[in-house]
Amino acid sequence: MDTAMSALTAETRSMRLEIAGFQSQISGLDHRVAAVESQVVLQTDRDQEILYLRSKLTDLEDRSRRNNVRFLGFPEGIEGTDILSYLRDTLPKLADITFDPPLEFQRAHRLGLKRQNGKDRPRPIIACFLWHGQVCQLLQLSRRQGPLRLGPLEIRLSADFSKETADIRRAFLSLRPRLRHLDVKSSSSQPGCG
Structure with a gap:
């Protein structure tokens, strides 16, 4: 035991x-x-x-671009050596508007690398305006009239956005036909342009 x-x-x-x-x-x-x-x-x-922080960065980037306008359709080299003078002289004729104060730019240039083949589409011009009111005036005119015409040239204007915002707007554009079909009014205007 x-x-x-x-x-x-x-x-x-x-x-x-x-x-x-x-x-x-x-x-x-x-x-x-x-x-x-x-x-x-x-x-x-x-x-x-x-x-x-990404959202904040996108917002700040879009705010820094709010005075930028992209011009599509100007043939390569039409601006000569002084793109600012060309835009200052051409835009009032293109838009058929007298700007008061006169157009003032911080800078302007073509986007992207110069293309070797002359048959390619011309590179867009991007211009940074000094006055936001002039940006709104041009974009609203373009929105009402569609492409602006200068002789045989058809010039399209668009606001400049960050990649993130541009992607969101592109996705929204694909939904617009469905919204129209449902009789839902929608728009995507330039922020701050009424």
Whole structure:
């Protein structure tokens, strides 16, 4: 009986040691799970902050571009060596408007690399106007009339947006036929141009 009792006591002691080992492992796992959970919470907070900062960056980029207008359709080289003078002289004729104050630009240039093949479409011209009111005036006119004409030239104007905003607007354009079909009025005007 003593041997059976000592064997039982030894077995119980062994089980207690195993249980204590399991408890310490479980405790260690609890600490690791808690650490991982806190990292997940931190990562979620970081992800939300990154989304907020991206949104803010897109907004700032769009605001910095609000005085830019893209002109599509001017043949390569028509502007000569002084693109600002060309636009200053041509836009009032193109839009059939007298600008008051006269047109003033910060800068203007063609977008992209010069194309080697003369048969390619001409590169767009982008101009940064000094006065936002003139940007609105031109864009609203273009929106009402469609492409502006100067002799045989058909010139299209568009606002300049960040890539993110341009992608959103492009996605919206694909929805417009469905909205029209449902008799839902929609528009996507230049912000700040009424």
